[in-house]
Amino acid sequence: MATSSPAVEIEIDDRVVRVSNPDRVYFPARGETKLDLVEYYLAVSDGIVRALFERPCMLHRFPEGVSGEKVHQKRVPRGAPPWLETVRLHFPRYDRYADELCVTEPAAVVWAVQMSTVEFHPWNSRRADTESPDEWRIDLDPGPECDYARVRRVAHVVHEVLDDLGATGWPKTSGGSGLHVYVRIPPAHGFADVRRAALAFAREVERRAPEDVTTAWWRKDRDPHSLFVDYNQNARDHTIAAAYSVRGNPEGTVSTPVRWDEIDDAEPGDFTIATVPARFAEIGDLHAGIDDTVFDLAPLLAWAERDEREGDGPAVGSR
CATH class of the missing domain: 3.90.920.10 (DNA primase, PRIM domain)
Incomplete structure (x- = not known):
């Protein structure tokens, strides 16, 4: 016994x-x-x-x-x-x-x-006002046949668009096969507007990398080799694993903050409960300054209005 x-x-x-x-x-x-x-x-x-x-x-x-x-x-x-x-x-x-x-x-x-x-x-909001997110999440979600080289290419396009907007993105591995990028925003909008802004951003990334990226809502409409920029992670009560969260797989991988210049070399499987503590002790929390870099969503909401005028309305599945 x-x-x-x-x-x-x-x-x-x-x-x-x-x-x-x-x-x-x-x-x-x-x-x-x-x-x-x-x-x-x-x-x-x-x-x-x-x-x-x-x-x-x-x-x-x-x-x-x-x-x-x-x-x-x-x-x-x-x-x-x-x-x-x-x-x-x-x-x-x-x-x-x-x-x-x-x-x-x-x-x-x-x-x-x-x-x-x-x-x-x-959640991407805090308890002082749970209906007003202060975090915009960019989820790079690879399709079943999308290799990690494509994830890396799209991450650089994301970085480029963020730079053009004047926004600071804070990347991390997902702990799986994708990447997440977080952007601090003022808690001045509801979930619907944050999601609209996220969709407008995703569509811009798709325009710049049409061979790699899709924003198609339905899985059946996506090329399995493509990468979906999952704007719906900004909908109310949708959540993704936090920075430093362990993932529920046999290897104990960790969703780990990385620098932009690490993305081409970092392998997601290298970040585990066995390896991340030493990395953390050496370099600290790479997201430590995230609260000091707040981005106003106004430019993205203007993009959303432009897209909607041109016939690209809110995606299916919006709340």
């Missing part, structure tokens, strides 16, 4: 978080455990807290490790420690409410890992 390993207590600042089953293998490719995952998140605590700070957060939980069932959890369960911060959200489609985790300190991240969380998926 299998026995579970004794729980351990982790001291983080003035908090103590009890971690049960610390030796449970979460990532079978290299045998990393639940405790290894805790130690990873502690090693990058400044970065993951910055990425999640004050944002409603969906938790992707794997109670038996990443080879087992995946649970998408919005609600913080009863019995959570009293110091844990939350934010109440309304989901109009179901007319329901949920109190979601709102990370403000490293102990909250470790508590979530104790609850078997591997991936952290925050």
